[in-house]
Amino acid sequence: xxxxxxxxxxxxxxxxxxxxxxLTHGLPKFDRLFGEGPVKFxxxxxxxxxxxxxxxxxxxxxxxxxxxxxFKTRWATLPLLFTMLMAAFYAHGNDPFSEKELSLLFFTSxxxxxxxxxxxxxxxHIRYFKxx
Numbered sequence: 001x002x003x004x005x006x007x008x009x010x011x012x013x014x015x016x017x018x019x020x021x022x023l024t025h026g027l028p029k030f031d032r033l034f035g036e037g038p039v040k041f042x043x044x045x046x047x048x049x050x051x052x053x054x055x056x057x058x059x060x061x062x063x064x065x066x067x068x069x070x071f072k073t074r075w076a077t078l079p080l081l082f083t084m085l086m087a088a089f090y091a092h093g094n095d096p097f098s099e100k101e102l103s104l105l106f107f108t109s110x111x112x113x114x115x116x117x118x119x120x121x122x123x124x125h126i127r128y129f130k131x132x
Contacts (some may be wrong), residue, residue: 011118110123
């Protein structure tokens with residue numbers, strides 16, 4: 001296997017694993033949105049807990065799926081990066097580093113994907129070469 005192929009395989013693994021773990025982190029939040037009683041969720045911008053939770057679900061579920069597929073990959077990382085910064089420094093702002101660590105690890109993974117793009121094993125790559 002060529003060096004570029006190994007790099008693309010590594011990027012695919014990072015996309016699938018980071019996106020998949022974020023997806024499993026986000027899916028349980030649907031219960032908060034559609035469960036009984038009022039929504040209880042951080043509201044850093046004063047938009048209401050329902051809208052804040054909806055935006056987090058868009059990032060953690062919708063954008064994670066896009067990252068895993070490698071579709072609009074760089075764009076899909078932006079809400080994830082923002083969400084992870086908010087989780088680390090707003091939701092866990094007063095907590096010890098050990099509570100921020102997971103959010104920052106996700107942030108680092110998605111920042112790497114933003115810089116690298118989807119790679120050869122992505123829908124972005126297939127679309128690009130199909131259009132040419």
